[in-house]
Amino acid sequence: MRLKRTLDIDITDWGFGRPVSFEGSTMSECAICTKGLTKHYGKVEALNDLDLDIQKGEVFGFLGPNGAGKTTTIRTMMDEIRATCGTATILGMDSHTDALKLRRSIGYLPGDLALYPKLTGNDTITYYANLRGGVDTSYVKVLAERLGADLTKKVGDLSSGNRQKVGLIQAFMSKPDIIIMDEPSSGLDPLVQRELQKMMREIADEGRTVFLSSHTLSEVQRVADRVGIIRHGRLIALETVQALRAKAVRQVEIELDAPVDVGVFESVEGVTEVRAQNHHVVMTFGGDMGALLRAVEGRYNIVDISTQSADLEEIFLTYYQDETAGA
Amino acid sequence: MLGSVFLKTIRDRWVGWTIAVVAIWLFVWLGLVAYSGLDLSLLDTFPEAYRTLIGLRPGMDAGGLSISAVYGTYGSITFAAMALAMGAASIAGEEHQGTLSLLLANPKSRSHVFISKVLALVLFSAVATLVTWAISASTASMLDIALGDLDLGALSTHMFASTIFYGLLAVAVGAATGRRGAAVGASTGVLVVGFLGAGLLPLIDGGDEWAKLFPWYYFNGSEPLYNGVDWGHVGLLLGASAILAIVGLLGFLRRDLRGQSVGITMVDRLRQNPMTRKLADRLAGSSRVSSIWLKTASEHQIALVSACSYMFFVQLILGPFYTALPRSAMDMLAQLPEGMDVLFAFFGGGDMSTPEGFFQIETFGMMAPIMVMLVTIAVGANAVAGEEAKRTMGLLLANPIKRSRIIVEKAWTMVFYASIVGVVAFAGTVLGSALAELEMSTWNIAATCILLTLLGIVGGALALAIGSGTGRKGAAVWGATGVMVGLHVLNSIGAISDSMSGVSKLSPFYYYLGGDPLNSGLDWGNVLVLVAIAIVLIGVSFPLFQRRDVREKD
Numbered sequence: 001m002r003l004k005r006t007l008d009i010d011i012t013d014w015g016f017g018r019p020v021s022f023e024g025s026t027m028s029e030c031a032i033c034t035k036g037l038t039k040h041y042g043k044v045e046a047l048n049d050l051d052l053d054i055q056k057g058e059v060f061g062f063l064g065p066n067g068a069g070k071t072t073t074i075r076t077m078m079d080e081i082r083a084t085c086g087t088a089t090i091l092g093m094d095s096h097t098d099a100l101k102l103r104r105s106i107g108y109l110p111g112d113l114a115l116y117p118k119l120t121g122n123d124t125i126t127y128y129a130n131l132r133g134g135v136d137t138s139y140v141k142v143l144a145e146r147l148g149a150d151l152t153k154k155v156g157d158l159s160s161g162n163r164q165k166v167g168l169i170q171a172f173m174s175k176p177d178i179i180i181m182d183e184p185s186s187g188l189d190p191l192v193q194r195e196l197q198k199m200m201r202e203i204a205d206e207g208r209t210v211f212l213s214s215h216t217l218s219e220v221q222r223v224a225d226r227v228g229i230i231r232h233g234r235l236i237a238l239e240t241v242q243a244l245r246a247k248a249v250r251q252v253e254i255e256l257d258a259p260v261d262v263g264v265f266e267s268v269e270g271v272t273e274v275r276a277q278n279h280h281v282v283m284t285f286g287g288d289m290g291a292l293l294r295a296v297e298g299r300y301n302i303v304d305i306s307t308q309s310a311d312l313e314e315i316f317l318t319y320y321q322d323e324t325a326g327a
Numbered sequence: 328m329l330g331s332v333f334l335k336t337i338r339d340r341w342v343g344w345t346i347a348v349v350a351i352w353l354f355v356w357l358g359l360v361a362y363s364g365l366d367l368s369l370l371d372t373f374p375e376a377y378r379t380l381i382g383l384r385p386g387m388d389a390g391g392l393s394i395s396a397v398y399g400t401y402g403s404i405t406f407a408a409m410a411l412a413m414g415a416a417s418i419a420g421e422e423h424q425g426t427l428s429l430l431l432a433n434p435k436s437r438s439h440v441f442i443s444k445v446l447a448l449v450l451f452s453a454v455a456t457l458v459t460w461a462i463s464a465s466t467a468s469m470l471d472i473a474l475g476d477l478d479l480g481a482l483s484t485h486m487f488a489s490t491i492f493y494g495l496l497a498v499a500v501g502a503a504t505g506r507r508g509a510a511v512g513a514s515t516g517v518l519v520v521g522f523l524g525a526g527l528l529p530l531i532d533g534g535d536e537w538a539k540l541f542p543w544y545y546f547n548g549s550e551p552l553y554n555g556v557d558w559g560h561v562g563l564l565l566g567a568s569a570i571l572a573i574v575g576l577l578g579f580l581r582r583d584l585r586g587q588s589v590g591i592t593m594v595d596r597l598r599q600n601p602m603t604r605k606l607a608d609r610l611a612g613s614s615r616v617s618s619i620w621l622k623t624a625s626e627h628q629i630a631l632v633s634a635c636s637y638m639f640f641v642q643l644i645l646g647p648f649y650t651a652l653p654r655s656a657m658d659m660l661a662q663l664p665e666g667m668d669v670l671f672a673f674f675g676g677g678d679m680s681t682p683e684g685f686f687q688i689e690t691f692g693m694m695a696p697i698m699v700m701l702v703t704i705a706v707g708a709n710a711v712a713g714e715e716a717k718r719t720m721g722l723l724l725a726n727p728i729k730r731s732r733i734i735v736e737k738a739w740t741m742v743f744y745a746s747i748v749g750v751v752a753f754a755g756t757v758l759g760s761a762l763a764e765l766e767m768s769t770w771n772i773a774a775t776c777i778l779l780t781l782l783g784i785v786g787g788a789l790a791l792a793i794g795s796g797t798g799r800k801g802a803a804v805w806g807a808t809g810v811m812v813g814l815h816v817l818n819s820i821g822a823i824s825d826s827m828s829g830v831s832k833l834s835p836f837y838y839y840l841g842g843d844p845l846n847s848g849l850d851w852g853n854v855l856v857l858v859a860i861a862i863v864l865i866g867v868s869f870p871l872f873q874r875r876d877v878r879e880k881d
Contacts, residue, residue, distance in 0.1 A: 114718035127616035
């Protein structure tokens with residue numbers, strides 16, 4: 001029950017749900033940019049013609065069901081695998097030809113994280129820090145404290161969540177311009193997940209960029225500015241969280257000071273299935289809340305209004321379940 | 328093939344066993360072809376004592392020579408190693424991988440799982456020995472080589488019992504402790520020490536009785552190829568196997584399952600103790616992870632220590648052992664007719680009547696290359712393919728390092744480790760020679776150990792190249808092992824057969840001992856050839872790894 005409550009909290013409750021507008025952004029602010037990115041394994045099309053532009057200072061949520069192509073996209077960006085065609089440009093550099101230079105600016109957390117079981121957390125962090133030419137150890141301590149990570153134990157003796165914390169620390173520790181994370185919250189308890197989300201927002205607020213793949217909506221909903229939804233290797237939606245939210249279909253219940261005229265509500269765009277009973281009206285609504293309120297204004301006084309919080313979950317399911325959407 | 332634990336085990340293991348059977352058949356075939364060109368009638372004129380000593384029989388022909396050489400060494404060791412690997416994987420291996428707890432969550436008892444695994448092991452051992460017997464006999468008859476009085480069936484029966492024994496030893500240790508490393512280590516130790524003990528001790532007076540302490544004695548001590556099955560020996564091996572199975576099962580039934588914990592080592596305790604923390608941290612912690620090559624080095628210490636201990640102690644005892652050989656035997660060996668040294672070609676060749684030849688046949692010919700390549704192939708195969716199999720390559724490459732740097736640093740670890748084995752082999756040999764006052768040339772020993780090191784690097788570089796090209800650790804380990812064994816056989820065949828002497832030069836083993844370094848010192852030409860091969864192999868690893876996708880799984 002507690003978990004459920006956590007998931008239902010609206011982003012505004014967290015204090016970092018700020019309005020974002022990307023219409024005016026230019027290419028110079030592009031942190032990650034893919035053009036026609038395609039990866040085929042033999043006849044299997046793991047990734048098909050992916051176009052993304054992720055801005056600096058943005059937390060970008062990359063959503064999709066299992067096997068949609070999220071990890072393939074990330075591994076291509078990291079130059080682990082090479083695109084069949086198309087390009088990925090990160091901070092203005094090609095992900096393949098400039099891979100070495102780029103990695104100085106990228107923190108990475110792979111999905112299904114594997115570390116060296118015989119090394120302690122500290123050893124692991126030191127190893128990667130050495131390979132990066134050294135990092136600020138005091139910052140590592142701060143990160144470990146924030147995530148509640150025990151770095152003295154051997155990685156092989158840690159639970160998967162605690163191992164994930166070691167992975168997260170190494171991704172954040174070099175204060176990179178871009179952090180790419182594949183399913184970062186897997187195994188983490190809700191409190192640590194919340195701390196991680198805070199850390200991601202801080203990164204974005206400093207003008208740095210977070211690319212986050214996930215199949216859990218609640219996390220992306222809370223932390224991301226924009227969301228890309230991928231299915232069968234194709235991008236099927238790319239919108240701000242607000243825009244998605246505006247599309248969310250929700251139940252609105254209004255208590256008015258006079259008997260309800262159903263027609264007033266039916267004329268508002270986005271309203272369906274209006275049911276009125278005396279002073280009480282219930283409707284399914286998927287549009288701009290302002291328009292709905294303006295329609296009521298002047299005719300009635302609102303005694304009470306309640307709305308089920310808009311949840312990306314519903315949109316997400318709509319995108320996934322509707323087979324024609326991606327075709 | 329997934330109907331039961333038994334069938335799943337069969338499915339997981341049949342490829343390995345099939346490859347082993349085919350490899351042994353190839354050896355038998357090559358041996359028959361190579362030895363059939365020799366005029367062996369000369370052997371009948373040897374003194375009786377000498378013929379007994381080196382296992383020659385009156386009227387012995389190519390069939391007997393090659394089959395006793397192949398079955399008695401390569402074949403039986405290969406099958407024992409297969410059974411041992413399978414035995415260690417059966418319970419402890421599943422525990423190590425974390426799959427055992429899920430397996431036992433099904434309505435199957437521990438006894439059921441244990442017995443299924445043991446039955447699969449027994450079945451493989453039986454089928455492998457039977458098939459090898461059948462194809463060896465038919466190959467001999469196809470080549471028109473009469474096996475005459477040789478009792479191939481008896482040798483196969485002994486081989487079956489011996490294979491089961493080593494397999495169940497590994498099963499028992501693994502099942503009782505849950506430690507795969509302990510299972511592999513203990514049973515490999517018994518195998519290697521037994522092979523040496525049972526082979527060497529009968530050479531000295533009164534050593535026969537001591538040889539009976541080693542399980543290997545009951546495989547070949549009664550010479551079943553000539554004397555038929557010794558049911559006492561076979562019974563002893565099978566009885567011991569049954570006891571091991573019972574002990575393993577009882578241990579398995581009583582204990583807690585292990586988690587995937589990596590365990591606590593001595594170094595960990597030192598790092599926890601405030602008194603020793605600083606020093607232990609410096610040794611095992613910060614310096615271990617200060618670079619890729621040191622980190623790699625820290626991962627292969629067990630292989631290095633095993634190979635070095637073996638090389639040091641065996642070389643050390645071989646000196647005194649040589650002097651303990653009966654003088655009469657030495658005199659006869661000195662009279663060995665010209666050209667007969669080819670009998671030892673499969674063991675690296677050499678003149679048994681001199682300490683140099685003795686060392687060459689006993690260690691430098693076969694065991695020393697095996698030991699150095701145990702280390703180098705492990706490092707080479709794990710360099711790229713191992714990181715991919717463990718799925719750590721992605722994160723490693725997320726750091727600002729080139730793919731080529733990973734290869735360079737890991738190749739450096741391999742070279743470094745091969746050199747350590749070489750230096751230890753050198754130290755052991757020099758000490759062994761000094762202890763027994765054999766007056767072997769220190770420089771020539773050094774030359775041999777330099778060539779040994781280079782040969783090891785060639786083997787490791789091959790594993791590195793295969794791993795870099797494929798990203799598959801199994802392909803790298805077994806591909807490199809297979810190719811190196813094949814090249815060793817090629818070199819031996821070239822040494823045995825005049826008509827095929829040219830093929831030796833295709834094998835790196837030719838450039839290792841072909842110049843007789845223990846007697847003649849270092850041939851810089853041979854050094855150059857081995858260095859060139861290693862450079863080419865490491866060199867091709869760069870583009871092979873550079874151009875391909877990183878694999879997610881092995």
